[in-house]
Amino acid sequence: MQPELRNGEAIPWRAIPELSLTEFRSALLQRCRTGARIAVWFAVPATEPGYLTMLAVLADDSASVLYPMAAPYRAGTPFPSLTPELPQASMFERELWEEHAVQIEGHPWLKPVRRHAHAARHDGPALPSFPFYRVDGTGVHEVGVGPVHAGIIEPGHFRFQCHGEKVLFLEIRLGYQHRGLERALLSASEAKQTILAESIAGDTVLGHAIAYAMVREAIAATSVPYAADVTRGMALELERLANHVGDLGALANDVAFLPAAAYLGRLRGDVLNLLLELSGNRFGRSLVVPGGVRTSFAPEKRTRWIHQLATIEADLEQICQLLWETPSVLSRFEHTGVVPTAVARDLGFVGPTARASGVARDVRRDHPAGAYCFAHVPLTLVSSGDVFARALVRWTESMRSLQFLQEQLADFEPTQLGRALGPSQPNVVAVAMVEGWRGEIVHVGVTGSHGELSAYKIVDPSFRNWTALAVAVRDGEISDFPLCNKSFNLSYAGHDL
Amino acid sequence: MIKILAARWRQGNRTLRQRVDTLQLPDRFRGKPILSPERCGAGCEACAASCPTGAISAAPLTLDMGRCVFCGLCEGACPTGAIRFSSDHRLAATHRTALRLDGQERERILTLGAELRRLFGRSLRLRQVSAGGCNGCEKELVATGNVVFDASRFGIQFVASPRHADGIVITGPVSRNMEAALRTTYAAVPKPTLVIAVGACAISGGVFAESPETCRGVPSDIPVDLYVPGCPPHPLVFLEGVLRLLGRL
Numbered sequence: 001m002q003p004e005l006r007n008g009e010a011i012p013w014r015a016i017p018e019l020s021l022t023e024f025r026s027a028l029l030q031r032c033r034t035g036a037r038i039a040v041w042f043a044v045p046a047t048e049p050g051y052l053t054m055l056a057v058l059a060d061d062s063a064s065v066l067y068p069m070a071a072p073y074r075a076g077t078p079f080p081s082l083t084p085e086l087p088q089a090s091m092f093e094r095e096l097w098e099e100h101a102v103q104i105e106g107h108p109w110l111k112p113v114r115r116h117a118h119a120a121r122h123d124g125p126a127l128p129s130f131p132f133y134r135v136d137g138t139g140v141h142e143v144g145v146g147p148v149h150a151g152i153i154e155p156g157h158f159r160f161q162c163h164g165e166k167v168l169f170l171e172i173r174l175g176y177q178h179r180g181l182e183r184a185l186l187s188a189s190e191a192k193q194t195i196l197a198e199s200i201a202g203d204t205v206l207g208h209a210i211a212y213a214m215v216r217e218a219i220a221a222t223s224v225p226y227a228a229d230v231t232r233g234m235a236l237e238l239e240r241l242a243n244h245v246g247d248l249g250a251l252a253n254d255v256a257f258l259p260a261a262a263y264l265g266r267l268r269g270d271v272l273n274l275l276l277e278l279s280g281n282r283f284g285r286s287l288v289v290p291g292g293v294r295t296s297f298a299p300e301k302r303t304r305w306i307h308q309l310a311t312i313e314a315d316l317e318q319i320c321q322l323l324w325e326t327p328s329v330l331s332r333f334e335h336t337g338v339v340p341t342a343v344a345r346d347l348g349f350v351g352p353t354a355r356a357s358g359v360a361r362d363v364r365r366d367h368p369a370g371a372y373c374f375a376h377v378p379l380t381l382v383s384s385g386d387v388f389a390r391a392l393v394r395w396t397e398s399m400r401s402l403q404f405l406q407e408q409l410a411d412f413e414p415t416q417l418g419r420a421l422g423p424s425q426p427n428v429v430a431v432a433m434v435e436g437w438r439g440e441i442v443h444v445g446v447t448g449s450h451g452e453l454s455a456y457k458i459v460d461p462s463f464r465n466w467t468a469l470a471v472a473v474r475d476g477e478i479s480d481f482p483l484c485n486k487s488f489n490l491s492y493a494g495h496d497l
Numbered sequence: 498m499i500k501i502l503a504a505r506w507r508q509g510n511r512t513l514r515q516r517v518d519t520l521q522l523p524d525r526f527r528g529k530p531i532l533s534p535e536r537c538g539a540g541c542e543a544c545a546a547s548c549p550t551g552a553i554s555a556a557p558l559t560l561d562m563g564r565c566v567f568c569g570l571c572e573g574a575c576p577t578g579a580i581r582f583s584s585d586h587r588l589a590a591t592h593r594t595a596l597r598l599d600g601q602e603r604e605r606i607l608t609l610g611a612e613l614r615r616l617f618g619r620s621l622r623l624r625q626v627s628a629g630g631c632n633g634c635e636k637e638l639v640a641t642g643n644v645v646f647d648a649s650r651f652g653i654q655f656v657a658s659p660r661h662a663d664g665i666v667i668t669g670p671v672s673r674n675m676e677a678a679l680r681t682t683y684a685a686v687p688k689p690t691l692v693i694a695v696g697a698c699a700i701s702g703g704v705f706a707e708s709p710e711t712c713r714g715v716p717s718d719i720p721v722d723l724y725v726p727g728c729p730p731h732p733l734v735f736l737e738g739v740l741r742l743l744g745r746l
Contacts, residue, residue: 148678152635178673179708202633273523
């Protein structure tokens, strides 16, 4: 009997049958051929020395269930790569190989995810053992960008192989932001864990803080009061709104349509200021704690908030209509940086990146938790997969977030905001998924025999989606790279952990 | 074109009119902590025990804003109100010691000398380096350039090349993987180089101070001229600090 769990639940280790590596591999493949996909796949040290336990959680989006599966792995045993048959496995296999020396065999391009060879890095970002992919031939040239970029952006290195203006290949090397987050989380106090979770990606404070809190609540088998769930949902939508609006402004800036860039930049700040009024911090830090939230909306401000949200909605409508009606904007947005539907599905992209390529995937709909069990946010789907599609998805989702906020605010009463957590259950696996503004966030917490956190795994949406940028710029013009990059606006810190 | 003009009319002028140092932020904003050591109960260490970054020591009561992430847990833990967060955003300091609060008033910012003020006072070009920053501080630095805060009206701008810069602004705990790139960038800025450390991570390592993958903030051989505390600091914290450093406030 295959065990199941739902988003925000914990399952005892012993309820997960231990498969052999061969069974694990074929069961994973079988599930993914019949509608499921990999939500997370990682390894934890086993009690027996020299062994690891591989743990995968597969998501069946149509049934809203998650399938955990486990297999012991003895150090040095070859594991035939799933990537050739199941490309979405690629990043997870590279990570298993890098972090636990799992002997992945037959992976088309096994290379580090985040690790750099410090000793070899004094003369530049190149790792001697993993040279960049290179194209040779007459007129072919190479462009290297980063890790320090021209704007105020996180570090990463982009290596282009070009023929004239045309990009033949882009290789993205990350890891510059690696702070050892997962390890730091295990040795931290609970209060510090919350702050670490908020710092996974500083623009996705709420998405990650909610996921972390859900894991702790699942481990403690404690449910959150309704008012806390609604507060979290509203804060998460404010975060989505602020970032989507900011991205639309940045896209306008990259095609030199400055009126919209300036107005949207201001509008993003207005949304952040609502978060500041709510939590005391423009990014919503210190709002979410395991068990609930620390503050909520002050009812006496309800009328002003509703008015302010309506103003933001009207502004956004007017400014975005300018974008959609300006030919010079559309000519840069349309048919630029196309990610085909099949590629998005095969590589397991998530969030607006997937939904702009016609892949209907949204945790709020597929695996609802908290406020989303009771209030549904319609899914946005565009199929053209270009920069225009990603802009349109952001705009539509912003409008939907505003509707959600106005509906919730209308009759919200901040009654009970938190509940004390019960004792942590020993030997369980807890899974939490949150639809952050960039897409699906997955956190997994594993407890030991005393209920202590013995392993913690974080999957930021950017971990899956960076490949989408490499796909999008292929065969395009290198001058479109900044625009393509901005249309995804992925997290370096969230990827590098 | 008419629609663009109509939108322009509707949007109006949104740049802050008030002085950046006297502007009032909302009540819930956690700005400068106010310490009242005289209220401390004997032997009470509730604040220090609650602090996730070890920024507080209880006897005598001190709070290091360079390590503080302004989470406000200490305020909730203190039974006597000896620590509370005001909405005062004037937090930046030119010396590391000035970030350590003990309830006494201290001079926070020493204005640059005449020669540096002459060089940088009316036009300051900065190069930003994110070294393990989570994109919180980075986003707030971007925001200093938007139409609301509009740093460029003070002559403060972020530039693309270190060769064009008068100084660098460092964010993040300085991940080991960014250490070399940070040093290279610093070396590429013409002398004299102004160095501004933004956020708890850059100042002290913040929540990553114990991680072996980081350098616990800006390495000591890169001398810092201005510390801008916060997690992340509000754009006004940065602007107030820089303008005061330049003698513009």
